Amino acid sequence: MTTTPAPVPVRSHAELLELVSRLDLATKVRLLTGATSFTLHGEESIGLAPMAFSDGPTGVRGLKFTGGDHVALFPSATVLASAWSEETAHEVGEMLAEEAERQQIHVVLGPTINLHRTPLGGRLFEAYSEDPLLTGRLAAAYVRGMQGRGIGACLKHLVANESETLRNYMNSVVSETALREVYLLPFEIAVQDAGAWSIMAAYNDVNGVPATEQDHVNNGVVKGEWGWDGLLMSDWFATKTSAPAALGGLDLVMPGPDGPWGEALVADVESGAVAESVVDEHVVRLLRLAERVGALGSEDQRRTWPAESLAPDAPARREQLRRLATDGMVVLRNEGGVLPLAGTGRVALIGRHGVDTICMGGGSATVNPPYQVSIADGLREALGDRLTVVDGVEVRERAVAAEPSAITDPETGEPGLRVAYLDADGVVMSSEHSSVSSVVTGWDDVLPRPTEQVVLTARLTQPGPVRLGVVGGGRWTVDLDGEQVGATELVAEGSDPGESMLKPPVWTVDTHSTATDGRGALVTATLTVVRSEPQPGPDGKLSTLSHVIASGMGMKGLVVSPVPAPAEQVLAAASTTAADADVAVVVVGLTEEQETEATDKSTLALPGEQDAMVSAVAAAAKRTVVVVNASTPVLMPWFDEVDAVLVVGLPGQEGGHAVADALLGVREPAGRLVTSWPSADGAAPAWDVVPDGLTLEYRDGTFIGYRGFAAGRAAAPAHWLGAGDGYGAWTYGSARLVEGDAGAPAVEVTVANTSDHDSREVVQVYLRPDEDDQPVRLVGFAPVRVPAGGEGTVTVATDSRLWRRWDEAADAWGAPLSAGTLLVARGLGDVRAELPLAPSR
CATH class of the missing domain: 2.60.40.10 (Immunoglobulins)
Incomplete structure (x- = not known):
């Protein structure tokens, strides 16, 4: 595989400014808002090619928010950080750059370097640590690896963006001392030590000023004191104003093509509210980024994309992802050296997370991987008939879109479903196969007219009792073999457009399906998009977000899952199976309901009856090993009842193989915790994620995480940052x-x-x-x-x-x-x- 990275930038500030001088005001302003959800405008008159951005914390997803091409699913950032290795972070940066090159992506939107201030933060899994030095050093290594191949990295989210609740409206109140010594420090390290080419401004306000308008942070500290010459872009839909954001240091509004700049910013310049030189400086920074990633200059000066690339399921990529996942796993308990399990006789694997392992979190870190290996699959491959697998208790509070294997496209027979998009006249604008069971409307559509109806059709692969339903806001009807089984109107709960994408409303019904003529039952779910007049948000303002929410944008999908068995029945089966084995491996954890963008947790307790399941197995088994499939702290009231505890986080597409390697000693799980794990709910230096009004005070100051525990500001944690035994x-x-x-x-x-x-x-x-x-x-x-x-x-x-x-x-x-x-x-x-x-x- 060969590639030509972006050329080393050679144009001076004056030379870039000269290019800008060739453009009229409207053209300059046009360049400062995205062209689409994830692309930028080009301008051939100055040799500027369009640029493509992609979300990237756990894989380079590409230009589609859902579906799209298959891409490699990496272990979550928290797992990668648990290796405490700059070499690992550098390798990950290079690997992500390769994934970007394969898809012709210029800038990867990562790493996420906000801190684990409170363990309730829903997005912690895609950030590194509660410690600013560990976070900064790993981020710098990641950036060096990625940008060494000519792909831009983007540090996010600047700044004090450590929780998700009301993230678009809340105000983080942080002392200047804490801001400088703690929350800005990872950004400073990544800028000074690695020269990051772009940074993303957060959704929240900081000390009463939106992050996108933060003259103090953006202009004073980052561009001024640090001398940073990169591009500052907004988080998606984060920009709230024209002149204040332009004057506050923001260079680029995302996404496009609409936004608060455009004609408004042109008018601000013409009225004198914004000097044209301010716009010129923003465009200079845009052109500097373009030059760095190979999108500026004549055709022979721009980067050449590789003719061949490593596929996301290539053997070499599989080996890398498997190794990286195991290296970040943490042994928290190993009484009597029960681990590794090499030479062990019969093994019982118990738990929903064992058969349906959660390999990634929710939100913009989600990708469409070519496969995901469960722990059951990984151990079965290694142990053969020495392994017995039983399901566990229910772990979800809400139903989720169907696994593609549970349904098939009625036209092609492929796993997945058929999606038809209709306009206001009922004309089918597109009918296509989807390999995933959910789609997004109103976001990255490439349809000729707005979508008014979406029809999802699929055949069920298994007859019998089934939980059937739909995901997403709008008016729905659901038919099973031509008979209506339900009709409902669903509305997203909150005022964050991310919730319609990442935590959409759900409706389900338990029913029964039959097979006819050798074919599974046909499900048809018809959605009518509901639009409304924009309403002011919690801050009382009618913003871009208000229009997005009113547009009906969001995730839509089909629910197909087994009807859960009673918990008592499941626990009894788990105990019986455990008693018959030489060792029981119980897998517990969280799901994307808890570890996701756009929502925070309310407790560290494991959902459902998982604690009861562990205790029941421990009481019956000769030896018990617990595998924790979660990247953030959970409570473990059964910790002293079991022989071993292995934290595997969200381990990526090779997760099951990597866990098997760790359990069997093929490769040492030598990770160390990157966050202190509290001993109880509320027992942490910082806990609350819900703003008081719209204000969240960072009362812990510089005593974040382990620092506050050490100072006696909370009861001692169950496990400290840095803990882990390996073998x-x-x-x-x-x-x-x-x-x-x-x-x-x-x-x-x-x-x-x-x-x-x-x-x-x-x-x-x-x-x-x-x-x-x-x-x-x-x-x-x-x-x-x-x-x-x-x-x-x-x-x-x-x-x-x-x-x-x-x-x-x-x-x-x-x-x-x-x-x-x-x-x-x-x-x-x-x-x-x-x-x-x-x-x-």
Whole structure:
């Protein structure tokens, strides 16, 4: 496979400005709003080609929000971050760049580098960590990997965007100290250390000013103090104004073709409200991005896309994704060395997440993978007839669109369904096969006229009891073999357009299907799109979002699933199966209901009767291993009842194979937690995600996560950031201070692996300042691989940016920290050495 990356940019600011001077005002403004949902306008008069963007936290989805081409599904960002490895992050950046090249995508919208401030955040799975240094260093490595191949990365979401509830309207109130020392720090690291080419401004307000209008952050800090020369784009539909956003540092409004700029921004320039030089500077930044990704210049100056590329299901890609997933899995308990299971006799796999493993979260991180391997499939391939698999208790509160394998297109017989789009006159504008059971209307349509009706038809693959229904706002009728089984009108709950896409309303009915002439029953679900007059949002404003919500845009789909068995029956079967096996592996977790964009959690408890299932199995089994299929903290009241706990997160399309590798010791699950796991609901330094009115105060200040736990601002967590055992056993020998870079000390540490397994350790160094108002903080980390029975020495550099402190009175960085103690640790729950610092470094 060969590719020609984008050429190294050579045009100076003055040369780019000269190109801009050739354009009239209307053309310049036109370039500053997207052409479509995920593309930008070109302008051949100056050699500017159209550019394509794609969502990208867990795969490069392409230009379609749902459906579209098959693309590789990566482990979630939280899983990848759990490797605590810049090499891993760099490799992921390169792999995503390859996926982008295959689809001719110029900019991938990632990484997400907001912090895990509260464990209730619904979108945490696609961000790295609660710690700003770990997040920033991994983000910088990811950016270097991606941009090294000429594909632009986009840091998101600037800034203080740590929860989803009322995200389009809420106001994050953050002290300047916390903003500088914590929430801006990952962006600063990725800008300074990797030169990220673009950043995305968030939906929320920050201290009363929309993120898209933040002169202080956007112009003052990022473009001013940091000297950043990249492009600042809006989150999709986030821009609320014309002149304030243009003056506040925003360069590009997304999506297109409509938005608050256009004629309004032209009028603002003509009236003098916005200087034309401001527009010119925005276009210069757009052209600089275009040059960097190979979309500016003559035809022979632009990048050449690869003629061949690695398919998302190619053996090499499968191997990479399998390895990356296992490397991010975390062993939290392993009593008696029950793991790895190599040589174990009969294994019982129990739980819905075992047979229907959740491999990705919801929202813009969702992709259309070529396949997803369940844990049952992975273990069955490895263990053969030594494995017994039983389903578990119900894990969902709401029905979801059908698995493609449950339905077939009545015209082609392929897995999936038939979708017809009709206009206002009932004319079929398009009839097409969909390999997925849900579609989006009003978003990335390429139809000649607006859609007024959508007809979904499919044949059921199995006769018998079935839960049948529909997903999405609008007026529905549902027929089964010509007989109507239901009619309903569904309305999205909230005022976020994302909810109509990511948390659409659902209606279901339990019925019975039969097979006729060897064919499954025919389901027809007809949707009439409902549009309304725009209404003011919770902030009282009639914004672009109000028009989007009123347009009827959203996800529409067909529900087909088995009717759930009673919980008592399921628990009894689980206990019986567990008792007959040598070891029981119980898989529990969350789904995209909890781990998704546009909605937050209300509890860390596992949904349904999963806790009862674990306890029932543990009481019956000889040995019990629990696999947690969730990328964010969950409560584990049964923790002391089981022998082992393995956290596998959302492991991507190779998930089942990767879990099998981890359980059987084919590859070590050497991950470490990237977020502290609270011991109970509410027991965290920051908890609430629901704004008071529309205001959410960041009262924890700089004491985010483990920092607040260490300061006694909440009960000690069940598991600290950095915790994880792998299959090694570690003793720490000498630890001493050595000379570091940029005036920050380093620590040289010797570790010994006393286990029978080759293993990987992550040595962590924390600074505990003497000052009571200063939190303990991670200042450095370094991995080291050590063979069984061997020793290794590693030098952990500390980052000088973590020794700074912001002086609010002076509105500047003050004298750096000097007095305190460096803690050498495996997370703050397992400190191995303390190194006092002299009062002055």
